[in-house]
Amino acid sequence: MAVGKLGEVFQFLDSVGFGETVLVEYTSPNYTLDFMVLLLKRYSDDRGYSFVVDDHLDTLHMLDEHLKFFGVKGVFDDAIVLKTGGVMNVGKVVDRVAVESEAAMYLRRYEEASARVFSGLNEAINVVLGLEKLFAFVENYRNFYEIISSIDRFLGNKKRKAFYFMDKNVCQRLPFNPLPEIEKIASTFLDVRLDGNRLVGRINKSPDIRMMGWEIEVSVEEIL
Numbered sequence: 378m379a380v381g382k383l384g385e386v387f388q389f390l391d392s393v394g395f396g397e398t399v400l401v402e403y404t405s406p407n408y409t410l411d412f413m414v415l416l417l418k419r420y421s422d423d424r425g426y427s428f429v430v431d432d433h434l435d436t437l438h439m440l441d442e443h444l445k446f447f448g449v450k451g452v453f454d455d456a457i458v459l460k461t462g463g464v465m466n467v468g469k470v471v472d473r474v475a476v477e478s479e480a481a482m483y484l485r486r487y488e489e490a491s492a493r494v495f496s497g498l499n500e501a502i503n504v505v506l507g508l509e510k511l512f513a514f515v516e517n518y519r520n521f522y523e524i525i526s527s528i529d530r531f532l533g534n535k536k537r538k539a540f541y542f543m544d545k546n547v548c549q550r551l552p553f554n555p556l557p558e559i560e561k562i563a564s565t566f567l568d569v570r571l572d573g574n575r576l577v578g579r580i581n582k583s584p585d586i587r588m589m590g591w592e593i594e595v596s597v598e599e600i601l
Contacts, residue, residue: 383419383599390420392585393565395500396535398528400563401542401578402556408597409571410506410542411443416576416600417502417540418452427501428456429494429537434476435463436507447601457501459494461487461511476511480520484527495536503537509547512555521553529562567593574598 393399403409421428430437430453441453456468462476472490477483495501515521531539541559548556560566566582578593 383595386416386593386595387420387423389588389593390417390538391424392588393538394584395538396533397538397564397584398532398562399538399540399565399567400559401540401567401569402545403542403569405544405546407571408443409569409576410544411440412571412576412597412600413542413569414440414504414506415444415449415452416595417504418456419600421502427498428453429498429501429503430456430458430468431461431491431503431505431508432458432463432467433461433505433507434510435465436510437467438463438465440506441467449601457494457498459490461507476514480515480523484523488527488530491531495534498536501537503539505539505541508541509544509551509555512548512551512553515551515553518553521555525555525558525562528559532562532564571597576600 401413403413418428437453437458444452453468458468458470460470460473471494474483474487474490477486512521512524515524528541541563543556543559545556548554560582563582564584565580567578568581569576569578574597575594576597580588580591580593583589
């Protein structure tokens with residue numbers, strides 16, 4: 378079964394529960410990530426939810442600049458942003474976490490900063506960008522599973538619908554590929570591609586068994 382119009386895609390996003398972790402896998406190089414994040418921002422604005430971005434190493438800045446080439450400007454100005462590393466500010470940066478060589482120290486600071494961000498929010502769309510870049514710093518299995526366990530601990534946070542975007546091309550070249558572990562953690566798992574002028578996402582995992590195998594598609598023009 379296929380879901381095709383922007384309003385129907387929004388209805389699918391309504392079915393994603395607060396507390397869920399949604400893994401969105403995509404393949405670069407193209408604009409799949411840019412259009413998907415813009416789609417979620419449009420959805421967040423339409424439903425009146427806060428839009429929170431976990432921005433690793435200036436990934437949001439890249440998206441913001443890309444979207445300007447499509448005539449979309451300032452769309453993330455009101456986004457609540459928690460930055461890990463990087464120097465380019467986009468949106469309302471409310472906290473920063475330095476990338477530490479010691480994973481446990483970084484994760485403690487990151488989880489404390491995230492708790493501060495969500496303490497004043499009720500319902501938010503939480504987009505996690507550039508996480509695969511963080512895994513490039515991982516040197517051993519202990520650090521790897523410390524990060525995986527941290528992602529697991531965020532599952533069930535009822536203040537957010539979380540969308541983790543992961544570039545398969547990057548992940549498959551990492552010494553420690555995080556995708557198999559995050560696929561297990563995720564409550565919903567989508568594989569998204571750009572097909573001509575359409576975004577197409579296949580639902581590989583969902584708490585609603587009826588949706589397994591569904592494809593969701595929407596034209597880029599509708600998103601823009």
